[in-house]
Amino acid sequence: MNNNILDFAIIASGIIGYFTSISLISSSFYKNRANNYLSLSLFLLTSLTLLGWFDIENTVLDFLNNPVLEYLVAVTLFSYFLIQIQHKYLQKSWYKWLYLPFIASFIIETIVYLDSIFNIYNSVFNDLIFHVMDNASFIYNVFLIFWSRKLVKHSNTISEDKKRWLLRLNFFIICIILSWLLSNIEFYVFDSEYTSNLLWISLSFLSWWILYYGVFKLQIIVQKDEIHKYLVTKKANSTSTKRKINKATVSNIISKLYELMDEEELYKNPLLSRLDIATRLGTSERDLSQVINQETNKNVIQFVNEYRIKAAKELLHDPVFNKYSVEAIGMESGFKSKSAFYNAFNSSLGMSPGAYRKFQKTS
Template sequence: MNKTILDFAIVASGIIGYFISISLITTSFYKSRANNYLSLSLFLLTSLTLLGRYGAGNAVLAFLNYIMLDFLVAVTLFTYFLIQIEHRYLKKKWYKWLYFPFFSSLIIEIILHLDSIFNLYNSDFAVLVFYIKDNTSFAYNLFLIFWGRNLIKNSNTISEEKRRWLLRLNFLIVCIIASWLLFILFNSEYVANFLWIIISFFSWWILYYGVFKLQIVAQKDEIHEYLASKRTNGTQTKKKINKTTVSKIITQLHILMDEEELYKNPLLSRLDLATRLGTNEGYLSQIINQELNKSVIQFVNEYRIEAAKNLLQDPVFNKYSVEAIGMEAGFKSNSAFYNTFKTSLAMSPGAFRKLQKTS
């Protein structure tokens, strides 16, 4: 019974994996050079899972398993990371040599394993060569994945949100490699099953974090770049600073929000604001409460809501998702954006956008 459930989960995840990999290269919303490599990586990982689980009884499938597609997975994932961080390595001549281990493996397997599959001639080195290639493949994947992780951490060409998503994706791949190592060391059926489950889960994780969430981050970056260009060209309309308040610190706070847009930082804290204003957290909270009759977070969220409203009612941003707009406005999560917006305007961001289109 447990084996049946496991097989069902693996096959279902395999179908999802193939579906996502095809969608990435056929759907205009997701289509990009980086996603082409992500699609190939997911296709190869899904194939490796199914081949490793069910390929032993079929000569053709066994041959596909022998040629070590995992050599190719490492390179496609590494390329995906390089494109996302716009790294100069993509233009280096030596970069193409990263594919050399896979093509070498393909040639070696054609020569040495024809006998084991098609019974053409005898080869006594097949098992030894497969053992060497299996361990080399593990080391190669480990090297490229950690190399890619280091490049992501040190990149200065991407936003912090995008860096977090890429590091999470990279971490899941590290988990797969760790499971793979356990399988090599112990060669246990339980470890093997765990490895199949992890790889199968990868398909579902890719759908949410590696594709949907990362696409939202990419949209957020596009919105941010567009707004930055408007500021550079001097076409942005500044908000009016409230000068009716008694305290100078409130006026300074409005200036920080209007000119530096501190509210767009999702990690902005009361301490950050107090530090910028040269005061302490307690006094800042007290003065905002006394003069504006609201808390610090309410004050900041009002700016975020106003920014989101401006984006949602501007036709220029109709092609962008509500989630990306909320992220650009400074909200840390979609749920925080939705709840705050609905509390403020008694409707969801999506309903507000629809209302603006019909009015």
């Protein structure tokens, strides 16, 4: 009964893995160069999971089983991380040589496979060759995944949100490699395969994790960064306009606050707190709250969210940003989460951001 449940879970994860890998290269929302490599990596990992879980010995599929695919997935994952951080290694001539272990293993596996079927070479070294290739593929994967982790950690070309996500994905893959190591130790030392089950289950879980958390969340971050870069460029190329402040009626604190919001766009910091604002203005939180309430009849959160909603409305109204998701626009406007964005927007305008965008298109 338990085996049947695990079989079903592995098959379901395999379907999700293949579906996700296809979606990454076919959907305009996800399609980009980095996701092409992620798609191939996920396709290979899903295939390795299904080939490893189910008995495919003495079939043509046995040829595709490890370690051939393991060499290829190591390079595709490494390439994915390099593209995400826009690393200069991608332009190096030696980069293509990383595929050499895969090509060599493919040739060797072809020779060994033909020998096992037709007994052409009568080789007694087939098992030895397989174990050497298998252990070498493990070392190769460890080397590239830790190398990519180091490069991501020291990268200064990406946002902290994106770096955090990439390191999280990298750590998950390291956990899978650890399961791989334990399964090899168990197999060679104790001649059992209990840990192997953990490895295949971990690999299958990766498909769900990438689909429900990784791919979508990362794409939101990517879109938010693209929007931000566009706005920064647009602002740099245009003349800045300052809010006209009536010094007779607006306090000095409010005057400085407007400058921080209009010129520095302080509201775009999702972690912005009342203390942060008060510190920048050289006043206390209590005085800040009192002045904002007296001058605008709002509390600090309402005051900041008013700026964020205004920024979101401008982005939702501009057709340039139609290709970007509502959540990415909310993040760029300074909201910490999708729920906070939707709640504030709906409270202010009586409709969701998506409904507002549709309304603007039809009006």
